[in-house]
Amino acid sequence: DAGVIQSPRHEVTEMGQEVTLRCKPISGHNSLFWYRQTMMRGLELLIYFNNNVPIDDSGMPEDRFSAKMPNASFSTLKIQPSEPRDSAVYFCASSLWRESPLHFGNGTRLTVT
Amino acid sequence: RKEVEQDPGPFNVPEGATVAFNCTYSNSASQSFFWYRQDCRKEPKLLMSVYSSGNEDGRFTAQLNRASQYISLLIRDSKLSDSATYLCVVTPASGGSYIPTFGRGTSLIVHP
Numbered sequence: 001d002a003g004v005i006q007s008p009r010h011e012v013t014e015m016g017q018e019v020t021l022r023c024k025p026i027s028g029h030n031s032l033f034w035y036r037q038t039m040m041r042g043l044e045l046l047i048y049f050n051n052n053v054p055i056d057d058s059g060m061p062e063d064r065f066s067a068k069m070p071n072a073s074f075s076t077l078k079i080q081p082s083e084p085r086d087s088a089v090y091f092c093a094s095s096l097w098r099e100s101p102l103h104f105g106n107g108t109r110l111t112v113t
Numbered sequence: 114r115k116e117v118e119q120d121p122g123p124f125n126v127p128e129g130a131t132v133a134f135n136c137t138y139s140n141s142a143s144q145s146f147f148w149y150r151q152d153c154r155k156e157p158k159l160l161m162s163v164y165s166s167g168n169e170d171g172r173f174t175a176q177l178n179r180a181s182q183y184i185s186l187l188i189r190d191s192k193l194s195d196s197a198t199y200l201c202v203v204t205p206a207s208g209g210s211y212i213p214t215f216g217r218g219t220s221l222i223v224h225p
Binding site: 031033035042043045048050055056091098099101102103104105106107 | 144145147155156157158159162200202204211212213214215216217218
């Protein structure tokens, strides 16, 4: 069981640059979630996909953020342009169905200078 | 009122102690409940689900009180390795949108 795989583990970039975070969910899981965690705000849900379709993106901070899930085994979260306040740990999680527990990836620690 | 609230702690207890955390939620239609454990600079990991009748897993006991809208986690015989942040997760079952909401977490420090 490979678990949820995220890349990169760490990303350091300069303000204004584009950042792309990647996620491979557990095979067979139908739901995929992107969360952001900071000390100030805790874990915040950014967007949720069910069967590759975005269901709720109300947590996406602004138009600079976009997420895609082109197939059941891959999702991306893109920030363009990045800003220092985007610095956080970004987690991807997947679940078998709507009400089953979430399984998290190791996260991507993003630093925008 | 926040959707899911937890006492941030930290709870500082000696080895062998019994400690309990509560988590309150505001949405009475909430359907699924979980406790997660998160170690420093790591991802949250599922500790246990919370069932209506209450459930136990070794030294850990989880309970749900729907009338008062809270869930609890009891840890008996605390170990040093139990030191972590404990997050509760609550999910509603209404409508087409399904948003698992995390509390901010309760920090536990178990000392020798």
